[in-house]
Amino acid sequence: MGFKKCFFLFLFFLLVGLASPSPFYIKNDVLEARVQTGRALLQQQGNCPVDFEKENYTIVTSQCKGPHYNETICCNAFKQLACNHMDELNDVQNGCATIMFNYINLYGKYPPGLFANMCKEDKKGLNCDNIIPPEGNKPEEQKSHSAKGSKSSVVLMLIASILIILFNI
Template identity: 50%
Template sequence: MNYTIFTSKCKGPQYAPDLCCSALKEFACPYTDEINDLTNDCASTMFSYISLYGNYPPGLFSSECREGKNGLNCSAYISKSDNSTSISAARTSHTFLPLIAGALVFLMGALLL
């Protein structure tokens, strides 16, 4: 996976939320099914690598990137071929669930230890 989308758009020391959150969505939205799957460690692995390659402050994405109770809206990143999924699947699989915030808090806490 190429993590330069973060390092090229989301730069400190200010970390503009519009740029950082758009980088997160551009990178992760195509993989919402995998990231939201609680049977794998995709979300925690992704955020570990984002932190490793970007050296971002703890909680940056979880505190700045919020769009509602269901997480980030990834509907703009759904390809036309994905529209063949059922309506209920499209509603649930194309948003980041609050799991991402929990994963970030966990990872950032682990990095501080």
């Protein structure tokens, strides 16, 4: 009977650890400047599943303006755009990051490496949990990865509770 209790305690703490919300990040590697020179079909690079040509870059270009770029405003605007595609951008094999930065530079005429040099939050990368929504947008309209994390946390905690009740630990 002692082994059974130890096993379910281990399982419980494993599920609790998995259920705790972890922040979502855009890796720092993604922020490195990958500016292409010359004429190239931007959407033809790699096998990126996102059509960045049709993305709304005014999120960034309307807020992040030079010649004196405000770090807080520019990084938050960049995160509003990039965090919607966090998983695709973190996959360095598909070329999505290169394509997105080429379009950002095409529409915003930003200096190379602007976002890579300014937007440093953590050794893991940019935290997509703390995006400040632009004025005029309601928070419930914003796409949020943290909502996914909180739903999975509730489900895992529910499973752990059921296991405890079923096996009388």
